[in-house]
Amino acid sequence: MQIKLLAIGKTDHQQLQMLIDDYQKRLGFYIKFDFEIIPDLKKVKNLSEERQKQKEGELILAKLNNTDVLILLDENGQHYDSVGFSEYLQKHMNSGIKQLVFVIGGPYGFSQDVYDKANGKIALSKMTFSHQMIRLFMIEQLYRAFTILRNEPYHHR
Numbered sequence: 001m002q003i004k005l006l007a008i009g010k011t012d013h014q015q016l017q018m019l020i021d022d023y024q025k026r027l028g029f030y031i032k033f034d035f036e037i038i039p040d041l042k043k044v045k046n047l048s049e050e051r052q053k054q055k056e057g058e059l060i061l062a063k064l065n066n067t068d069v070l071i072l073l074d075e076n077g078q079h080y081d082s083v084g085f086s087e088y089l090q091k092h093m094n095s096g097i098k099q100l101v102f103v104i105g106g107p108y109g110f111s112q113d114v115y116d117k118a119n120g121k122i123a124l125s126k127m128t129f130s131h132q133m134i135r136l137f138m139i140e141q142l143y144r145a146f147t148i149l150r151n152e153p154y155h156h157r
């Protein structure tokens with residue numbers, strides 16, 4: 001199985017990007033991991049929130065293959081602790097799927113079309129994070145999950 005993380009808009013914060021790069025590199029030792037950025041929409045000021053979500057949704061859905069399992073990062077999704085999340089990943093790996101795709105929504109979240117297409121939703125917290133910060137948190141949690149599965153001394157229970 002390989003994992004893809006899809007997000008909208010590149011990161012403007014250099015320090016955030018450096019941390020993302022670091023964890024992305026670490027994660028790559030355990031699994032084929034692809035972090036793909038969908039370019040920001042142009043002239044968003046002229047768009048309503050709903051229209052922006054819709055357009056972003058079209059771009060997200062266009063990135064998917066038929067066989068992908070699509071999991072949205074969403075505040076109203078399923079909660080896991082880090083060990084539970086590592087087991088969740090292991091289950092997906094055991095199921096024989098080709099690619100597990102996690103998606104981070106834009107500033108206003110996801111369109112209904114994206115929700116309809118999704119196979120699941122997970123929350124990293126009950127709190128809302130910016131669509132920029134959550135990238136780092138997700139990649140770190142993926143890395144943490146693999147260290148847990150390998151019994152490596154990164155996660156302290």
Ligand SMILES: C[S@@+](CC[C@H](N)C(=O)[O-])C[C@H]1O[C@@H](n2cnc3c(N)ncnc32)[C@H](O)[C@@H]1O
Pocket residue numbers: 072073074075103104105106107108109110122123124125126127128129130131134
């Ligand atoms: C600023 S939030 C959007 C919040 C918006 N109220 C919504 O309805 O989704 C941008 C994106 O970051 C991600 N996100 C933010 N907080 C999250 C959390 N606690 N758990 C999982 N994903 C989160 C989601 O993918 C969300 O679409």
